[in-house]
Amino acid sequence: MDSNKEVELKAIRKKIVTIQIIGTPGALLLGFGIYAMFGANGDAFHPLLNDHFFVKNILVIGAAIEIWQFYALLQLFKKKSKLSNDKNT
Numbered sequence: 732m733d734s735n736k737e738v739e740l741k742a743i744r745k746k747i748v749t750i751q752i753i754g755t756p757g758a759l760l761l762g763f764g765i766y767a768m769f770g771a772n773g774d775a776f777h778p779l780l781n782d783h784f785f786v787k788n789i790l791v792i793g794a795a796i797e798i799w800q801f802y803a804l805l806q807l808f809k810k811k812s813k814l815s816n817d818k819n820t
Contacts, residue, residue, distance in 0.1 A: 736814050743811045750803050751779035757796025
């Protein structure tokens with residue numbers, strides 16, 4: 732029985748890493764968007780970051796990816812916690 736739980740925990744850890752890798756572009760988009768909106772002041776290192784429409788779009792896309800990542804990870808962490816608690820008892 733413990734072997735089955737360990738296999739499940741290992742699969743959950745692998746899914747967590749995969750979701751974090753998939754969510755990396757969302758964090759980058761948010762970072763570039765925040766930089767362009769608050770830090771660049773019209774003098775960004777790339778011309779697209781001076782376009783307000785583009786900046787708002789990458790902020791929305793980045794936020795959507797991060798929100799998806801948050802909920803996906805939240806479910807996996809709950810599962811992992813439940814399995815870990817069951818394993819300890």
